[in-house]
Structures are given as C-alpha cells and as structure tokens.
Amino acid sequence: MVYFVRVNIAVSRAYVLVNTGVWGLIGLETPNALVTLDQIFDIGLSGGRDRPFLGERPIVSKNPLKYANRYVWQTYGEVDVRRRYVGSALSTLFKSGELGGGEFDAVGVWSPNRPEWQIIDIALQSYNKVSVSLYDTLGKDSVEFIINHAHLTVVFATSEHIPTLLKLAPNVPILKRIVCIDDLTQEASKVLLEWSLAQNVQIQELRELEAYGKANLTDPVRAKPETIASICYTSGTTSNPKGVILTHGNLALATQSNLYGLQLPEEAVLISYLPLAHIYERVCELCVTSIGGRIGYFTGDPLRLLEDSQLLRPNFFPSVPRVLNRVYQAAMAGGNVPGFKGNLFRKAIQVKLDKLHATGDATHIFWDKLVFRKIQAVLGGQIALMSSGSAPISAEVMDFLKIAFACEVTEGYGMTENCATTAKAWPNDPTSSGTVGPPQAVNEVKLIDVPAMGYTSEDKPNPRGELCVRGANCFKVYFKDEKNTKDTVDEEGWLRTGDVAEIDKVGRIKIIDRVKNIMKLSQGEYVALEKIENLYSSSPAVAQIYIHGDSLQSYLLAVIVPDPVQLSGIASKVFGKKIVPEDVQELVAACKDERVNQAILAAITKEAKKNGLKGFETIRRIHLSPEPFSVEDGTMTPTMKIRRKDAYNKFKAELDHLYTLGEPSSSRL
Structure with missing residues (x-):
C-alpha cells in the first residue's frame, strides 16, 4: 500500500491524496515563480x-x-x-x-x-x-x-x-x-x-x-528551465560517485519553495x-x-568559525547536527553547574520551554537578557534563522537551540537528487522538533510499505514506510548511469529516498530509519545500524560512532571516538587527577583504560534506555579510539557518512577480539 501527502499552504494543514497524479503546489507554470x-x-x-x-x-x-x-x-x-x-x-x-x-x-x-x-x-x-x-x-x-x-x-x-x-x-x-x-x-x-x-x-x-x-x-x-545547470556528484559509500543532473528549473524552484516560511x-x-x-x-x-x-565567507578554519561569526553577525546560520550538537553541549556544560548560577540557568530553560511548547514563541524579554544573551553573542547576537540538515538531530537539542538563541530553528530534509528540498518545519510550530516538517510547496510525498522491516501505511498511530518524493525540483537521471537511475526513479517520476518515514496526524514527516544498512543478528532480529548510530550520537560522550554487527553473533559492538571534553572529565575521575581536553597523550591512555571504557559504555547505555532501544539494539561492548574517522583515511564520505566496510576493515582486529570475549551479562549494562 501507499500513503500520499501534500500540504495546503493556505491553511497550513495536510491532507491525504490516494492514487493521484498531481504534483506539488508550485511548478514551472506557477505565476511569478523562479524558474532559472x-x-x-x-x-x-x-x-x-x-x-x-x-x-x-x-x-x-x-x-x-x-x-x-x-x-x-x-x-x-x-x-x-x-x-x-x-x-x-x-x-x-x-x-x-x-x-x-x-x-x-x-x-x-x-x-x-x-x-x-x-x-x-x-x-x-x-x-x-x-x-x-x-x-x-x-x-x-x-x-x-x-x-x-x-x-x-x-x-x-x-x-x-x-x-x-x-x-x-x-x-x-x-x-x-x-x-x-x-x-x-x-x-x-x-x-x-x-x-x-x-x-x-x-x-x-x-x-x-x-x-x-x-x-x-x-x-x-x-x-531556460530545462537547461542543465549542474552535475552534482554524490559521494558513494561503496563505489564511484553518482552524477546528479540538475536543471535550472530544478534548482530555481527548490529555491522558490524554500522561500516559503523564510523569515529573514x-x-x-x-x-x-x-x-x-x-x-x-x-x-x-x-x-x-x-x-x-x-553572504559572508568564513576564513576556512573551523577553529575561527566563532570569531568569523562574531565579526560578521549573521542573521542566517545554516548548519548540520555535528556542529549544533557541539553548540548545545558547550552551552549546557557552561550553564548547567551547581549552585545559584546553575539553578538560574535551569529555571530559565524550563520557563522558556514551557512558553515555546505552548505558543511556538522562542523569546522571553527577561530570560533572554539575563541568561541567554551570552550564548547568543557566541554567533554574533543577530541570528534570526538557524537551520539543520544532512542528518537527524534530537528534539531536545532543537528545542534548546530555539530558546537559547531566541530565534527560529528549523530542521529540513532533502537530498542532492531533489536539490535538498523535500520537507521543512514551519515557523512558530510549537511541537515541530523531532520532525522535518510537512512536504514543501514544490513536492508531494508518499510512503511505500517495507514489510521486511515491519513498516506499513496501516501502522498505528501513524503510517510508516519508505519515503518517496516527486516535484519540479527532482532530478530525472544520473549522468551516464542507467542502472542507478532505474533503481532510484520510477516511470511516474517518484524518487525513492531510501529513508523510512512516519507521517503524523498534521502531515509532518519524521525520518525514523533507513531501508538499507539493516542486518539480522543470530537470534533472527533485524537491526537498523544507521538509526541506532543516530540515537547514540546524541550522547555528549560521543563525537563519532560506528556500530558493528555480525550475523553469527547475538549482540552489537561499537567503535566510539569520544568527545575530548567529556573524555577528559571521565578520565579525571577515574585517574584521580586533573586531565584537560588538550592533553592528547593522557586522552590516548584513557581510551586504553578498561575503567574509562566501562564508564563511557554506561553513559551511552543511559542514552539507549532513554530512547527506548530494545535489548538486541543495545551496544554491549565498545572499543574507544582517539583517532577520528575521516575522509583522509577512507572511513568517511565527504558528506560525513561512515563507509561501513572501510570502518570495519580499519578496526577489524579490535572488533573481532571483542566478540571473542563473549556476550556480557545484562547486569553490566
């Protein structure tokens, strides 16, 4: 079965379309639309x-x-x-x-x-x-x-x-x-x-x-709208890049669609x-x-990004979860301290969260000046819009960023093949965090059942399935690549995203899984590795994570690159001496210490329980690496996705050794 959704811009609600051939609400024929x-x-x-x-x-x-x-x-x-x-x-x-x-x-x-x-x-x-x-x-x-x-x-x-x-x-x-x-x-x-x-x-x-x-x-x-503007190569996790052919019309209408709800x-x-x-x-x-x-360009050095922002004082800060999670963790570490200062910080958060969830308004005349002004100044103090894309980000982080920066923080969803445009949260939506919002004005979407993973359009309370999208922003062909084109776009123009989504009662999309990168453990349970990695990544202790499973084993392992600030704090407690995040030699030694290993495992296990992971989805043993996954060593794509095969080959000896230790008892979790 399939489930169709479009958004009615005029009344900001969604409705179901079954077996329809219509496109999104805007296209090349829309009056005054951007088309080149x-x-x-x-x-x-x-x-x-x-x-x-x-x-x-x-x-x-x-x-x-x-x-x-x-x-x-x-x-x-x-x-x-x-x-x-x-x-x-x-x-x-x-x-x-x-x-x-x-x-x-x-x-x-x-x-x-x-x-x-x-x-x-x-x-x-x-x-x-x-x-x-x-x-x-x-x-x-x-x-x-x-x-x-x-x-x-x-x-x-x-x-x-x-x-x-x-x-x-x-x-x-x-x-x-x-x-x-x-x-x-x-x-x-x-x-x-x-x-x-x-x-x-x-x-x-x-x-x-x-x-x-x-x-x-x-x-x-x-x-002309059909004039080819760009061949945009997407980084492959296993093979050569695929060349996405994008026309002027694709990119211009994606731009037009993103202007809806853009408050700058x-x-x-x-x-x-x-x-x-x-x-x-x-x-x-x-x-x-x-x-x-x-458009103000940063100096090219990530370490100068805050300095660049404070000089530029931008209004629009497009970002990705790996940056925003660090902003969140640094702000929480600085404010969530013992005593009066910490109590004030927690009070300000709660008051603003209550207002946000009740009204959608992220501002507060008193708490913004007293508590959050310093956080806002970190990025120049003039941010009006912060956006997150490329990977999932937790609702908790999204809500905090909204109240801390007193601005619109929106999560969107898209891919190279549809010009980064599929769905986007609407301004002032009090409960949008955790979703990527409704379909954009240029798109319609549908869900296709994925029976092998237990996702169907009849699921309750909301339909679930592989997300498909079409519209005037979607590509039609990969350059010189007929096979991948046929695997990705069907005869009706539907683009298969490979992501599993849930659509809530007001038409908002939530990405919950990947069709690919699922595996079966020895007891017959299927696990979605990327989904689990995304959940564990919200732990402050985790800078990077690669989760590994073996179909001959009944449990999961992980290679974790710890966050240096969190690692130094844990190591200081374990070793009984002050260790700073800049002390690379001490951090390397900490990664080899079993006590540190168990402390980080305990920390991420709390994250697993908080997110409701099942027992077989829970990481049971970990290897700590001070050396990050990177494009240079071939373990990551340029878009910061793990190359699973290469990551496993890099840590094969360590992971194979962890399996020889046997499954730990549940009492150790």
Whole structure:
C-alpha cells in the first residue's frame, strides 16, 4: 500500500491524496515563480548595484597567518561585471574549440567556500555552462573519475589543489586548462608553468581569464528551465560517485519553495561555511541572493568559525547536527553547574520551554537578557534563522537551540537528487522538533510499505514506510548511469529516498530509519545500524560512532571516538587527577583504560534506555579510539557518512577480539 501527502499552504494543514497524479503546489507554470538561476541573480542585482553581496576577511599576514578584524565586501554590481568577464572568456574558449568536446560545456570548480566560488558559479549560470563541483576533501581517485566522467576540459582551482591536478594529468588527458583562483607569486607561477607545459596543460590565473573575457565581452545567454545547470556528484559509500543532473528549473524552484516560511530581515546576512560543493549550502545561498541579501565567507578554519561569526553577525546560520550538537553541549556544560548560577540557568530553560511548547514563541524579554544573551553573542547576537540538515538531530537539542538563541530553528530534509528540498518545519510550530516538517510547496510525498522491516501505511498511530518524493525540483537521471537511475526513479517520476518515514496526524514527516544498512543478528532480529548510530550520537560522550554487527553473533559492538571534553572529565575521575581536553597523550591512555571504557559504555547505555532501544539494539561492548574517522583515511564520505566496510576493515582486529570475549551479562549494562 501507499500513503500520499501534500500540504495546503493556505491553511497550513495536510491532507491525504490516494492514487493521484498531481504534483506539488508550485511548478514551472506557477505565476511569478523562479524558474532559472540567472533570474535569481538578476533579482538580487535589481535591488541595487551598490548593495554589498559577497564578503570575506582579508589576510593581513601569511606568516603567522592573520586575518583582518573586519569583512570586506564586493557589491552586486561588481559581481555582475566579474561574472560577465568570466562567462565571456569561457564562451569564447568553448566556441573556438580550445575547450569542450563533451556532451555538455562542463566546467569544474575545486575550491573551499569563498567569493570567487560564487562568482564563477554565477558566471556559469549566466552563460549556459554546466558546473561540476569537486569536493575539497573528495580524494584523488574520485577527482580523477569525475574529470573523465564529466569531460572536464577546464577546472577552476585554488593553488593548493593545482599540484594534485598536475599529478593526475597523465590519467586525465581531457583536462586542457587550469584556472588558478588565487594570485600566484612570481616564483610559484614560474614553477607551475614549467610543470604544466610538461603535462600539456595550460595554467592561468583568474585575473588573467577575466582580462581575456573583458577583451572578448559577450552578453549573458538567457537560460531556460530545462537547461542543465549542474552535475552534482554524490559521494558513494561503496563505489564511484553518482552524477546528479540538475536543471535550472530544478534548482530555481527548490529555491522558490524554500522561500516559503523564510523569515529573514531586509539585507539578511548568511555565514557560509558548509561546503558549497554540497547542494544544501548552495540552495541556502540562492535563497539569500534572491532576496538581495549578503553572504559572508568564513576564513576556512573551523577553529575561527566563532570569531568569523562574531565579526560578521549573521542573521542566517545554516548548519548540520555535528556542529549544533557541539553548540548545545558547550552551552549546557557552561550553564548547567551547581549552585545559584546553575539553578538560574535551569529555571530559565524550563520557563522558556514551557512558553515555546505552548505558543511556538522562542523569546522571553527577561530570560533572554539575563541568561541567554551570552550564548547568543557566541554567533554574533543577530541570528534570526538557524537551520539543520544532512542528518537527524534530537528534539531536545532543537528545542534548546530555539530558546537559547531566541530565534527560529528549523530542521529540513532533502537530498542532492531533489536539490535538498523535500520537507521543512514551519515557523512558530510549537511541537515541530523531532520532525522535518510537512512536504514543501514544490513536492508531494508518499510512503511505500517495507514489510521486511515491519513498516506499513496501516501502522498505528501513524503510517510508516519508505519515503518517496516527486516535484519540479527532482532530478530525472544520473549522468551516464542507467542502472542507478532505474533503481532510484520510477516511470511516474517518484524518487525513492531510501529513508523510512512516519507521517503524523498534521502531515509532518519524521525520518525514523533507513531501508538499507539493516542486518539480522543470530537470534533472527533485524537491526537498523544507521538509526541506532543516530540515537547514540546524541550522547555528549560521543563525537563519532560506528556500530558493528555480525550475523553469527547475538549482540552489537561499537567503535566510539569520544568527545575530548567529556573524555577528559571521565578520565579525571577515574585517574584521580586533573586531565584537560588538550592533553592528547593522557586522552590516548584513557581510551586504553578498561575503567574509562566501562564508564563511557554506561553513559551511552543511559542514552539507549532513554530512547527506548530494545535489548538486541543495545551496544554491549565498545572499543574507544582517539583517532577520528575521516575522509583522509577512507572511513568517511565527504558528506560525513561512515563507509561501513572501510570502518570495519580499519578496526577489524579490535572488533573481532571483542566478540571473542563473549556476550556480557545484562547486569553490566
């Protein structure tokens, strides 16, 4: 059976549609809808050429590295001029045959977040070129695959990536030109030029390409909704990345849909630190551009993110659970202390939570000034909207962030294949935490029964099943990948997400499981490993977790990378001496100590009981690792998902040893 839902925007409620062929409430035919990306930039530009648009902190010293204590801005008008220069240069080079030859006029971009990334992308949107992002942490093999697969004859890259591209040159003969986004020193330019000539690749700086475009100026080419805008490669957990073909219409209508319920002040400021190679951040920045707002780029160093925020004072803070959980844990650790200060903190939380749950209002004139002002100042004191995406986040953390920052904190859900747009919580919904809200205006959704996992549309109190979505924002095909396309999109345009969802009585979606990554334990019980990992991740003691099961065993194991602050506190109690989070040697020793191991196991077991995990879903033994899972060692994808096979191979000896110890008695839990 299937269960269909759409949202009626006018009355903010959901209703059931059975066996319907309708699409979402907005589409290409909707009056005044955004349908192309160049249209979005034109709207931003129409607000005034002198309005600030893209900002960054200039470097004032390279040794030691130091940034200015201010943001410097490029205006909409200045960006307009630069996108015309870049676009004109590329158009001329593709027309002359110096570049191109593939199915599309594809252009690679390999750079961390910075103004030039956005300028290049806007140029590509404006001149009918197809952008292809290379993840900053994607890895050599995937970069080589994408260059060949997408037929990239030109790649814009920052200077640190150019040696990698030149080393790859023999394996990517398609690549003809590298445009260096940075200004090179005379010495570096000479070395790279000689190297590139030997590899039959041309190198030039961005400013040189812009000068060439200025000398060969052409008008922008108006896009159509069906014009391909981007091939966005999704990181695979087991194989090569899949190239999601996204049109101007897909991305523009996703932007239009996200503008519903978006509450931001005039000339809103977004802080850009989530990777622009990922679709979530790109859509957030498109939203801000469409209202004539500003985008301030962080320095690139996560350790400076708070400093960047305090200087920029953003209104919009797009984020992910791994960042927001740390904000929550730090705030709770600082406020939830013994004595009068702690009592005041707990009182403020309770009063504001009661008000939030009763009215949806996250503000309080007294407690915001007395207790929460310092927390708000950490991110600049002007946050109006904080969003969470990419992974589940607990309702407890969401509610705390709402009352602590006295702003709208919304969780959404989407994937690369639908431009990060499926569902989003509505503003001022007092009970939305723990859900990702109703379907967005551009979508309809349905649930398909998953009998093997016990999920059906007839479940009580709410229907459950695999979430499927369709709408004008959804992709239609993976580039050169018929098999994965057929596995993901059916003939009616339904996109299978692979996530199991529950839809509540008011039409809000809650992601509860994954169709994949389930396994059967020896006693015949099925366990969903990702779901359990997400629940355990809410424990303050856990920075990262990989859960492992063996079908010949009756219980689960885990590799846990402990949070350094929590680990130092536990180790201090166990060893009877003060250990600070910065003392790496002591923390490494703590991870090897059985007493510390049992203390962390006890802490996460409390989390399991709080979340109602069944006995067979509970972790029974753990291995503590001071070394985090990472993209560099191959145990994580660039989107921070565990590569299960590689994680197991890394810790195979430790996990196999834990199983030789036998199942612990329940009294130890």
